[in-house]
Amino acid sequence: MARSIRRPLALVFLTGALLVLGSGSALAQADEGDALFQEKCSGCHTIGGGALVGPDLDGAIDRRGGADATQAFIVDPAGSAMPNLGITDAQAAALVAFLAASATPAETTPAETTPAETAPAEPTPTAGSGDADRGKNLFEGRSDLDGGGPSCLSCHSVAGIGALGGGALGPDLTGAYAKYNGETGLVAALTTVAFPTMQPVYTGAPITEQEARDLAAFLAQAPQATRPGGSAWKLFVLSIGGVAAFSGFALLVWRSRLAGVRRQLLRRPNPRQK
Numbered sequence: 001m002a003r004s005i006r007r008p009l010a011l012v013f014l015t016g017a018l019l020v021l022g023s024g025s026a027l028a029q030a031d032e033g034d035a036l037f038q039e040k041c042s043g044c045h046t047i048g049g050g051a052l053v054g055p056d057l058d059g060a061i062d063r064r065g066g067a068d069a070t071q072a073f074i075v076d077p078a079g080s081a082m083p084n085l086g087i088t089d090a091q092a093a094a095l096v097a098f099l100a101a102s103a104t105p106a107e108t109t110p111a112e113t114t115p116a117e118t119a120p121a122e123p124t125p126t127a128g129s130g131d132a133d134r135g136k137n138l139f140e141g142r143s144d145l146d147g148g149g150p151s152c153l154s155c156h157s158v159a160g161i162g163a164l165g166g167g168a169l170g171p172d173l174t175g176a177y178a179k180y181n182g183e184t185g186l187v188a189a190l191t192t193v194a195f196p197t198m199q200p201v202y203t204g205a206p207i208t209e210q211e212a213r214d215l216a217a218f219l220a221q222a223p224q225a226t227r228p229g230g231s232a233w234k235l236f237v238l239s240i241g242g243v244a245a246f247s248g249f250a251l252l253v254w255r256s257r258l259a260g261v262r263r264q265l266l267r268r269p270n271p272r273q274k
């Protein structure tokens with residue numbers, strides 16, 4: 001109840017504040033924020049389109065306790081799950097203006113920009129549309145990414161990839177599918193290159209949506225990488241098999257040797273025997 005009243009109130013207040021600043025410059029600021037949002041944030045956030053990697057930012061200004069606090073958070077999200085993206089104060093102000101303008105319009109509050117223009121397309125849950133084998137090949141660099149970017153393996157490891165593992169610059173991606181909200185989040189994060197360290201590498205060599213789906217399908221399987229066919233499982237089977245084969249062989253050899261020894265023992269009385 002209180003919330004549903006607070007949000008429109010905050011919107012009215014913000015809209016008022018923006019109007020005082022001059023609607024022209026406020027609009028320009030929101031526009032700049034829009035462009036920045038698409039470039040830097042849309043990989044992890046929507047406004048009204050549901051959670052991706054990060055929460056839906058509709059109403060985020062309220063939740064953060066106002067525009068200033070939200071701006072400060074965007075500049076320095078230290079201690080949260082959001083990476084520091086190197087956003088300046090001015091950029092963060094533009095982003096907050098854009099967030100305020102794109103929040104769900106209350107009936108009485110006209111949105112400054114049309115929602116159709118600003119709200120990112122509703123992410124369509126398309127589970128299972130990727131091909132895990134193709135994703136594995138892309139991950140390992142056995143097939144090239146369309147854009148010509150480097151293989152993920154050069155910086156990342158993941159369960160189920162050969163004993164030598166992968167690069168150590170990036171985190172292990174075994175749990176990434178769950179962490180990034182499944183295919184929807186991963187595809188958004190990869191196609192917009194949401195991770196700062198990956199930006200210089202992939203911005204000019206973008207990962208296509210289909211590639212991202214395939215990679216997501218591959219990463220979806222990573223936590224179960226010990227399934228038959230996974231290298232760890234194979235190694236395990238091989239070693240168990242090896243031990244079994246060796247024991248069998250040793251038993252056979254031993255048996256006949258023992259038999260021989262026993263025969264000799266029978267022939268020669270053992271002084272230690274009672």
Ligand code: HEC
Pocket residue numbers: 036037040041042043044045053054055056057059060061063064070073074079080081082083085087095189194195
């Ligand atoms: C790599 C993914 C990622 C990117 C890129 C990203 N965020 Fe976030 N963001 C998150 C996550 C995860 C959280 C949740 C943080 C937490 O609660 O610990 C978050 C939280 C937030 C919050 C607080 C939301 C709330 O409801 O309290 C705001 C505001 C926000 N992000 C704004 C932005 C803006 C603006 C950008 C672009 C400059 C951006 N984020 C880029 C992942 C991301």
Ligand code: HEC
Pocket residue numbers: 139150151152153154155156169170171172173176179180190195196197198201207215
């Ligand atoms: C040049 C090295 C590099 C390459 C190549 C690279 N990454 Fe990354 N990646 C990183 C780093 C470093 C991070 C950690 C976040 C950051 O610093 O940007 C990361 C983060 C991630 C994350 C988030 C992991 C987490 O636990 O939060 C995912 C998912 C990811 N990368 C997927 C991929 C995929 C898929 C590819 C191949 C298309 C790839 N990366 C290629 C360096 C790389």
